[in-house]
Amino acid sequence: MEEYSFANSSALDFPVNVRIGSLEGQYNPPPFSTLLQRPDLRHIGSNNSPISDLYVTAQLWADSKPLTVPVQTAYKHFKKTREWNEWLELPVSISTLPQSSQLAITVWDLSPTGGPGATGHAIPFGGTTIFLFDKDNTLQKGKQKCRLYRHKAADGFSSTTTPAVPPLRSHRDANGPSNGHIISPEEEELDRLEKLFKKHEMGEIPRVDWLDSLVFKAVEKKRQQVEASAKLSSRVRRKMSNSKRKAEDADGAQSTKSEAEDGEVESDEEEGERYTLLIDFPKFDFPVVFTDHEYAPPPISSQAHHAPPTGNVNLKPPPEVQLGPGINGTGNGIGDDDENAPPLIRIYDPEVGAKDNPAESKHRRLVRSHRTGVLDRDLKPNAKIRDELNTIMSYGPTQELNAEEKDLVWKFRHHLTRDKRALTKFVKSVAWHDQSEARQAVQLLPKWTEIDVDDALELLGPTFDNPAVRAYAVDRLRESDDDELLLYLLQLVQALKFEKISPESQDGNSQDSSLARFLITRATNNMMLGNFLHWYLMVECDDRSPDQIKEHRKLFAKVEYDFMAELMKVPGGPERRKTLLGQGELITVLSKISKEIRFSREDRPRKQQRLKKYLADPKNELTTFDPPLPLPLDPSVSIVGCYPEDALVFKSSLYPLLVHFKTSDGKKYPIIFKTGDDLRQDQLVIQVIALMDRLLRKENLDLKLSPYRILATSSNAGAVQFVPSMSLAAASAKYKGSILAYLRANNPDTSADLGVRPATMDTYVKSCAGYCVITYLLGVGDRHLDNLLLAPDGHFFHADFGYILGRDPKPFAPQMKLCKEMVEGMGSSTSPHYADFKSYCFTAYTTLRKSSNLILNLFSLMVDANIPDIKVEPQRVVEKVRERFHLEMTEEEAMRHFEGLIVDSVGSIFPVVIDTIHNMMQGLRA
Incomplete structure (x- = not known):
């Protein structure tokens, strides 16, 4: 399907405009015999001159009611043809138009003696009514040809008698009911060509100048022939009707005044006196489709609709509701056996949800009567x-x-x-x-x-x-x-x-x-x-x-x-x-460098060389800071410059930069800076981890958590503290699938259990427990061996929090990530270190449950934050976190629940398959 574009009429705050173009038609002066019988006709301007002065009024109607007052053209003296070429602006906006809007246009003639439908000295020369929206609910645009009904003012009724495009009947249907105008095959062809001309004018048909000129000449010649033929046929019909009248009885030939007027109009049409008014609507680049104002849904009762409980509960049958005779209670329609019956519509009472229940309001005022305020002080x-x-x-x-x-x-x-x-x-x-x-x-x-x-x-x-x-x-x-x-x-x-x-x-x-x-x-x-x-x-x-x-x-x-x-x-x-302005300049320079390296079409080694060149360039003023500048990521650290030669570009789609800053005490402070990524979600998770670490420490439980620092510097850039570490995937690959071998290689102790220094093993076990509990409570997803990191001193931690609150791109992901590699690092599931790990998990989970209100309130303040996983369901953010605390359980039940999570996570097979597929894909990318 090809792409298409359109605009909504409700968004188009533009007044309705119409351009009155020209009046086209054949002028037949009244016969002298008619003027002798009707001397008042000789004073009408249009009977004296084919280019007499006329003026036009336009008025908007909808649902048989006028929407505006009439708008009138200025006076204009015609020389050769009746052409106004004047734009009229109606005092209503397109955005407020109803779907049934019609534009009633009347051309007025002048007569000092008045006449039928006269307004002062003006009598209707002819009228026409055109819908502003077509049958496809699209706003009319461009040039329009409107049939003018002689001696009638335009009416804007729903079933108008002056339609701009009358219903047509083909000559093949001439024997049918006499509604509409009978057209010949030649007129059918001209009507088809007229529609094509309109498309050509609107640019929907490509223009070919030499071919267009030939077609226009041929069509104009054909039009003249059809009009001459139509005029001849109308004369024949008139002679036949006159012969028929003479044969009728004299009494039946007489008519009333209104019938005479209708006969006058019909005779005008029979004489071939047909007029067409050319108008123009504004042209838009896209179709304008009618759209109504969307009202808010009606308020529903504030009383909660309790779902029926599940399980084997003995419930009473629902009461039988009698809706009345002939009404189907299933909602299929009125009448049980009539499949085509209209549906039974349920209408909500808006006052139920919008207003208080009068009985409840009265009850509240009585219960909380302010006259008893003094007595309430002593109530116990x-x-x-x-x-x-x-x-x-x-x-x-x-x-x-x-x-x-x-x-x-x-x-x-x-x-x-x-x-x-x-x-x-x-x-x-x-x-x-x-x-x-x-x-x-x-x-x-x-x-x-x-x-x-x-x-x-x-x-x-x-x-x-x-x-x-x-x-x-x-x-x-x-x-x-x-x-x-x-x-x-x-x-x-x-x-x-x-x-x-x-x-x-x-x-x-x-x-x-x-x-x-x-x-x-x-x-x-x-x-x-x-x-x-x-x-x-x-x-x-x-x-x-x-x-x-x-x-x-x-x-x-x-x-x-x-x-x-x-x-x-x-x-x-x-x-x-x-100082804050200096930090802003530093971030601006780093953002510019990061974008240039990210979008440069070079391989990673050349990007790395470019990065070092930019950092060493004196124009960027990154090698030396005087006076020392507090680092935005950690203001307690003052930096005096950077080390361009130690800079790196990571192998990633966004090409993050690794920059080593020189602190005022001579140390290195490495940070990762990247653009193209919103770090506010990661920043939130790290902040909550730091808070939970503080809550656990208050209870004398130090789980060796290491929440590295993250600072979002804009909506698509930020800095991350770089912690020297190795992912579990890399450690497993280097040490043949053994995390214990990694710990033993970095912290050897032959006299200790498992050959690892006790302090390192204690740090590893505690940090594993802490992050397992916290990432479960926060619903961190997309966990794989590449974003599980391990520092040489045994600190285990998570990175990359792109999915939280239970969201996970992988199917059948466990609620908590505890892989076999982590357990193997503790010595196996039968090791005492693994038992200590579970004990730390239970203690941390029960401790954090006591502070659940604080954590839930922090998330309730973030409901309007522009954070991806919060925006998915902002109304359920707090509920998602609360569900994982399981506050309805006792402390013992909560410990058993968490033990079940550990067992499910360790014994789950599907995450192992996912990790294997992930490693294969990473290998293909490398």
Whole structure:
């Protein structure tokens, strides 16, 4: 199928225009005998001159109703032919036109004595009506020939009597019903040629000048012959009709005034007096197809539709519904036996979902009567209600409260102020549209026991829009130190999207957002926070993809502007701003070099030589930095230059660059820089791994995790810390499939178990356990031996997080990656190190389950982030992570569940086949 393009009429914000061209037709002056009988006809302008002054009006109609007032042409004196050549603009846009729109065009004549259909001194010379959309729902364009109906004003009724293109009947159907105009074979051919001429004019038929001129002459000659023949046949028909009238009775020959007028029109047509009005519509590059405005679906009842439980449960049969006599309840139609009956349409009541239930609203007002506010202070729950409240307090951040639970929390709100877990449930229970209730809730917030950080992050999510509630959450974050705040900074920047910030305001530093004001204040006082806040904001400002709306870009640009303005006010702020500008220049130069090497058509060795040449070029100013520049990837490291001779270009489709920077203390800091890839998803995963590592360390569980640093510098570029390591695929190939041999070669100890230094084995076992648990919780996919890395000191870690939240390009992938090579490195599944590995897994899994609310709230703040695997199903992001925590299980059940994951992953055969195929493909690429 060939490609085609079209535009939607709803997107065409352009007024309706029509060009009134010329009037063509044969003029037959009335006979002298007629003028003697009708002396008023001699005063009509068109009866006195074939080029008398006429004017045209156009009006839009739809569904037999006028859409606009008539628009009129200017006065014009004709010399030889009646040609207006004037564009008329109607006061309505194409985007608002209904499908049934018609343009009613009337040509007006002048008569001082008036007449049928007269408007003042104007009488209708003729009218025509044309649809704006054709039978294919495409907007009419280009030149149109409209038949003019003499002595009739155009009507815009749905079944118009003045159609621009009347229904035609072939001469073969002349004996049928007398509807439409009978045309001869010659007229049929002329009609076909007319359509081809129109296509030729629109450019749909190629132009051949010498052939076109011959065709035009031949067609014009044929047209004259057909018109002469039609005129002759009309005279014959007129004589025959006159003879027939004379034979009729005198009484039957008389007619009424309206019949005489119709006879006058018919006689005009019989005399061959047919007029055609030529008009033009605007031409567009593409067809414009009618599209109606898409309204939002009607709101459905907010009551949850509970699916029936599965399993062998004894349920009562569903009630029998009687829809009435003759109505088929299956929805096939009205009437049980009639297959062609119309379908039974179910209509939703929009008020069910849009408005509160009046009974429930009345009940809520009675339960929460503000007259009992004083009494509520002294209310204390009994044992049963206390158990119900404890159950509500145990709910996770994703669980909604029903009406009864909300009323219960509100009733005992004063009692619950001593429970820090209850604040988020209380905020969800408040009817914020009730001003009195909202005022009471805001007054109660300062009396609440200090909440945890995870609850504060939940209050900054998209479902909480009350400024006082968000300000209270920000006040709780003020007590976090800079290191802890750095762990949540990525999510807090995304939470700015849910703040009420005016991007257009020029006065002050985002005074209408407590979160923005807090982040700017803390970032100006801490270099590390300021560095990452700057780059997080710059990446969002740089993102011009369709998924990043313009308002969000303006919002982040406003916060960045306010941050820079505030930075200039603090001591040392101007120097720090120069530092950030220097980092931007460094990233700009590296991005330019990376793109040139990536798109150069050279082999990898020549690309590598080109890279070294660029790094050593004094114009790029990369060999020496004076003063030292904090590295954007890790501001705690100051770099003074780079080592051009150590630069490398990796063998990959994007050709990442490996650049070694020289630190101020004389060490090397290697980074990988690449363009053409959005690293924000990898950045998110590394940030969550660092957070989980901190949570495990708080519980005295150090699993030797090594979350390397990643910084996205734009929406398609970024830097990654390079950690010297070897993939499991490379280690297996080098040491004949033995990871244990790799560890033994780098950390030999003949006196230790398995010949590996105990500290190295301990690091390997712990890091394997930590990454198995974390990658399972995050749903990291596309795991193969090339993105499982192992450092010489035993640190095991994952790389390349292109698939998360359960997505995986490989079929039948296990939920957790634990391959036989990893187990072999521990000594086998019967080794005590393997038992320690499982024990670390169980401990880490149960520990992280206790902090599930914090992790879920962090992901809830990322629902609007422009991250690939979050954009797939943003409404289910938090649910996907929550499912892997299995919070409905007890701790013992969770440990058994994770043990089953380990057994399934080790015993799975399909991942082994996938790894083998992957290695074969990598070998073919090499």
